[in-house]
Amino acid sequence: MKSIHSLLVILFPLVSSCSAAGSRGEVSEVAGASAGTLSIARIRAQLADPQAHAPFVPVAPVGLGDLADFIPAENPLTPAKVELGRQLYFDPRLSLDGTVSCATCHHPAKGWTDNLPASVGIDGQIGGRSAPTVVNRILGKSQFWDGRAATLEVQALGPIGNPIEMGFSPEKAAQRLSEIEGYQLQFRAVFGGGPTPDRIAKAIGAFERTVISGGNKNDYYEQALPFFDFEPEEDEDPEFLARMDRVLDLEAEHRMSEAAERGRELFFGKAQCSACHAGQDLSDEEFHNLGIGFESANPDKGREEYTGLEADRGRFRTPSVRNIALTAPYMHDGRLKSLMEVVEHYDKGGTSNPWLSDKVFPLNLSDREKKDLVLFMEEALTGTFPDIGIPRLP
Ligand code: HEC
Numbered sequence: 001m002k003s004i005h006s007l008l009v010i011l012f013p014l015v016s017s018c019s020a021a022g023s024r025g026e027v028s029e030v031a032g033a034s035a036g037t038l039s040i041a042r043i044r045a046q047l048a049d050p051q052a053h054a055p056f057v058p059v060a061p062v063g064l065g066d067l068a069d070f071i072p073a074e075n076p077l078t079p080a081k082v083e084l085g086r087q088l089y090f091d092p093r094l095s096l097d098g099t100v101s102c103a104t105c106h107h108p109a110k111g112w113t114d115n116l117p118a119s120v121g122i123d124g125q126i127g128g129r130s131a132p133t134v135v136n137r138i139l140g141k142s143q144f145w146d147g148r149a150a151t152l153e154v155q156a157l158g159p160i161g162n163p164i165e166m167g168f169s170p171e172k173a174a175q176r177l178s179e180i181e182g183y184q185l186q187f188r189a190v191f192g193g194g195p196t197p198d199r200i201a202k203a204i205g206a207f208e209r210t211v212i213s214g215g216n217k218n219d220y221y222e223q224a225l226p227f228f229d230f231e232p233e234e235d236e237d238p239e240f241l242a243r244m245d246r247v248l249d250l251e252a253e254h255r256m257s258e259a260a261e262r263g264r265e266l267f268f269g270k271a272q273c274s275a276c277h278a279g280q281d282l283s284d285e286e287f288h289n290l291g292i293g294f295e296s297a298n299p300d301k302g303r304e305e306y307t308g309l310e311a312d313r314g315r316f317r318t319p320s321v322r323n324i325a326l327t328a329p330y331m332h333d334g335r336l337k338s339l340m341e342v343v344e345h346y347d348k349g350g351t352s353n354p355w356l357s358d359k360v361f362p363l364n365l366s367d368r369e370k371k372d373l374v375l376f377m378e379e380a381l382t383g384t385f386p387d388i389g390i391p392r393l394p
């Protein structure tokens, strides 16, 4: 993880040092970055470095496997492309009135979301769904709560054209960027031609694939799990033993509390959370109805809106629960304010409706079990983030 971003820092020293590290709380709260703070001379110098154009695969943090397979062949990552995408991500000029950037609703200081039940776009307009995080979207099999975008590239153009988000159009955004010399230079160097909607989407998608998190206490625990009761043979390979010791030491350094460990047992056991929140991003990437919003007369139809199938009514994609303590409020409509409210929702067996998932049923958890489950999510699922600062913009 560190290494791509340190590579970016080496290649783009001024760009990266103009703001604090990207970990939570250290980044300024501004929605976007300021235009005209990145000089043409600096851009030319950065693009002249051959390293800026060398494809790379982000190094996976503990808990995630090799990321090479998650990078589409038609959009390889290079430092220059990722940097261009970072600028676009934070640039409010991608919105009609120049006030809203992607970071307005997916801000690094807020777990890459906005901590609001529903997002606020241009002219203060409020949308119908809560903004998910963009962390680890590299691992997503589909994008949006209802999975209606197959890739990050397809997804990225959605908000630019959405009348209540950025209120613009990808074509007009490309036109506006064409008039900015620093962007022209970068698009030409990265894609061999000026800004187009497709190239904007590729640059933003490439940037998003570097917003990766792992290395939480649960990751260290799982890494050590096979060795907890391992009895080495006398002739065991010394390299293997050294690795085992390292993994066990790391787990000890990042050990979760006993209460969190009890919560872990529940999550993967009696409470059956892992029936859906499983795999390296703690999501099955499938769509389920938990009955969220079904107490109202007109609940959000979820995936049905996209597939047209009644069986998909009220189904939403299982979100990752990595870093979940940072991204309240919860669920597609942000109606649940705390993790305890989430646990209560599952404990009562969801909200009854004809389309409710059969994996949701009353759990009969005790008060202590509920607290342990919440503690596991708060304590053991919060991981590391890459150092991504607010960029200077051309
Ligand atoms: C006004 C707020 C707002 C802005 C601006 C915005 N988004 Fe979003 N974003 C949302 C909301 C709300 C959703 C969920 C919508 C849905 O699923 O129907 C979303 C969904 C996403 C997702 C899907 C995540 C997932 O888990 O499926 C990604 C990725 C994303 N946005 C990236 C971006 C990018 C890149 C930009 C800038 C080009 C951007 N967003 C601009 C509010 C916003």
Ligand code: HEC
Binding pocket: 267, 271, 272, 273, 274, 275, 276, 277, 287, 288, 289, 290, 292, 316, 317, 318, 319, 320, 321, 324, 327, 329, 330, 331, 332, 333, 339, 342, 343, 346, 357, 359, 360, 373
């Ligand atoms: C049937 C599959 C399924 C099971 C079982 C399940 N979840 Fe979920 N989880 C989901 C889906 C789908 C959503 C989003 C639902 C929505 O917004 O309508 C979700 C949302 C969440 C959220 C909020 C995420 C966010 O970003 O807003 C948390 C936290 C969560 N689940 C934790 C748990 C815990 C803890 C358990 C076990 C008690 C559990 N889940 C069991 C599928 C499941």
